[in-house]
Amino acid sequence: MTEPLDVAPQPATTAPKRTPTAVDAVAEHYVARLAELSPQFAVNVGLPGRRGALDDVSPDGYEALADLRTATLCELDGVEPGDDVDRVTVAAMRERLGIEQELADAGEDLRVLNNIDSPVQWVRDLFDIMPTATVGDWEDVASALRDVPRALDGYLVSLGLARDRGLLPAARQVRAVIGQCRDQAEASTSSFEALIAAAATADGVPVGDRLAADLRDAGATAREAYAHTATALERDALPGALEDDAVGAERYERFSRLFLGARVDLDETYEWGRALLADVDAQQRRTAQELYGPGTSVREALERLSADPARTVHGTRALQEWMQATSDEAVAALDGVHFDLPAELRRLECRIAPSQTGGIYYTGPSDDFSRPGRMWWSVPAGTEDFATWQERTTVFHEGVPGHHLQIGLQTWLRGELNSWRRLACWVSGHGEGWALYAERLMADLGFQDDPADRMGMLDSQRLRAARVVLDIGVHLGKERPVELADLPGVGPGRWDAASAWVFLRHQVAMEESFLRFELDRYLGWPGQAPSYSIGQRLWEEARDEARARGEGLKDFHMRALRLGSVGLDVMREALAG
Structure with a gap:
């Protein structure tokens, strides 16, 4: 792997110090208890915990988490905020734990089942970030692999209880998860096998024959558990599953608040999304003609860009090197000019993920920064060519000034923010909204002046705007707007999966397999995908309000990011104070 460059133009900065308060004590106790109840949370954030165990996602496990939330909210009622940091902590914890x-x-924890964010994926993806630097680390990996059957069996009990209560899953999501379980059960497609195959050489650790054999046996046990889960879902969950994907207004409103940390008018937001999509389309049309001359359509420009060898890298090694170089250049250019990066954040590792899902994602640094922040690309099997014009904006989204700056900074603020603020609070509309805001910001700052790169940024923005319209339209059962009804083979009526597919194909020029996965994601994870664009909108509104008060852009960015990831209503109130 190409190592990140030494990009440290500024001297190391010192994290601020603040005397902990009674509010901080409540927050710290919550995080410590959460790390006990959720070994996977402890691994994710780099806290001490049971490295060889997985979460309890049975009804008993969820009840323990509910008890912790209730006790923590009661504790908050008994303490007085000592300063502005405390006031944000109290408001943010009440909002998060409350929703x-x-x-x-409402039983949503028991019934969670979708193609991207449910226990089947939580268990699988944990192994991407488990430590592997020592023999002891690999022993923990083997132990956690052996724990997969217990974890997934507990999940099946939760799903069964949800069904008994009439809380049925969507058939589309059941089928998608069955397919993922079967892929994970097969040695040729299992990410567990890729992990175990690397054990002998990863980080130069000689695991030895006995541990290597133990890892193989543990991996087989984990794969068998996924095979059993696929069979159980097909037998028990699929026959009574719902064919209707829409969750309805009541459930959707709760999910929207979960992902935004804000209350928004969903009808107004739907119409705003339509207008935003039309505006991005107009910008893309102008950019297409700038690239290839008058009369060039957006789709033609995208096809020509994709076929341009000068804008393509071949092979995963070249992709990783390009990602790393692009990230390093952004860090060097932005640090000390548009943002102030602590020394620990000037390092972002870009890696190819062992899984093959097609996703691109960021994992934050450990609490002590012994594990740096990382951008991962999960490359589908057989994919060898990668369009740099399309993905430059993705590096900014996942890296700097996107997720790496945002998440890394709140992790670094150990002396100012308690552990809950730094490690345990994640609001999608805040985090993904910031990352999408960062994409547009980089264009505004001149980093996307190449019209091809700008077209890639606009294509990203277009996808996110389309998701606002599609997601709200389907789940709230809205009438199809004229721009959808007029598409071939659609016509008037209510949004559904079939019309959503036609709409997505019309709006987004991406591979069919990717779009199929994305559509299943929107249908099964209501409210999450729109949180990107809606979050970006709320970030831009907060920035404009700060400018109206005379605050400089850099000062606004650093002040807002120092709050950590909080609900967007809490953020706006804190910034206005």
């Missing part, structure tokens, strides 16, 4: 409990009371 989480609302969803639990």
Whole structure:
């Protein structure tokens, strides 16, 4: 792997110090208890915990989490905020734990099942970030692999209880998860096998014959558990599953608040999404003609860009090297000019993920920065060519000034923010909204002046705008707008999966397999995909309000990011104070 460059133009900065308060004590106790209840949370954020165990996603496990939330909210009622940091902590914890409990009371934790964010994926993806630097680390990996059957069996119990209560999953999501389980059960497609195959050489650790054999046996046990889960879902969950993908207004409103940390008018937001999509389309039309002359359509420009060898890298090694170089250049250019990066954040590792799902994602640094922030690209099997014009904006989204700056900074603020603020609070509309805001910001700052790169950024923005319209349209059962009804083979009527597919194909020029996965994601994870564009909108509104008060752009960015990831209503109130 190409190592990140030494991009440290500024001297190391010192994290601020603040005397912990009674509010901080409540937050710290919550995080410590959460790390006990959720070994996977502890691994994700780099806290001490049971490295060789997985979460309990049975009804008993969810009840323990509910008890923790209830106790913590009661503790918050008994303490007085000592300063502005405390006031944000109290507001943010009440908002987060409150909406989480609302969803639990409605049975959403028991019934969670979709193609991207449910226990089947939580278990699988944990192994991408488990430590592997020592023999002891690999022993923990083997132990956690052996724990997969218990974890997935507990999940099946939760799904069964949800069914008994009439909380049925969507058939589309059941079928998608069955397919993922079967892929994970097969040695040729299992990410567990890729992990184990690397054990002998990863980080130069000689695992030895006995541990290598133990890892192989543990991997087989984990794969068998996924095979059993596929069979159980096909037998028990699929026959009574719902063919209707829409969740309805009541459930959707709760999910929207979960992902935004804000209340928005969903009808107004739907119409705003339509207008935003039309505006991005107009910008793309102008850019297409700038690239290839008058009369060039957006789709033709995209096809020509994709076929341009000068804008393509071949092979995963070249992709990783390009990602790393692009990230390093951004860090060097932005640090000290548009943002102030602590020394620990000037390092971002770009890696190819062992899985092959097609996703691109970021994992934050460990609490002590012994594990740096990382951008991962999960390359589908057989994919060898990668369009740099399309993905430059993705590096900015996942790296700097996107997720790496945002998540890394809140992790670094150990002396100012308590552990809950730094490690345990993640609001999609805040985090993904910031990353999408960062994409547009990089264009505004001149980093996307090449019209091809700008077309890639606009294509990203177009996808996110289309998701606002599609997601709200389907789940709230809205009438199809004229721009959808007029598409071939659609016509008037309510949004559904079939019309959503035609709409997505019309709006987004991406491979069919990727779009199929994306559509299943929107249908099974309501409210999450729109949080990117809606979050970007709320970030831009907060920036404009700060400018109206006379605050400089850099000062606004650093002040806002120092809050950590909080609900967007909490952020706006804190910034206005």
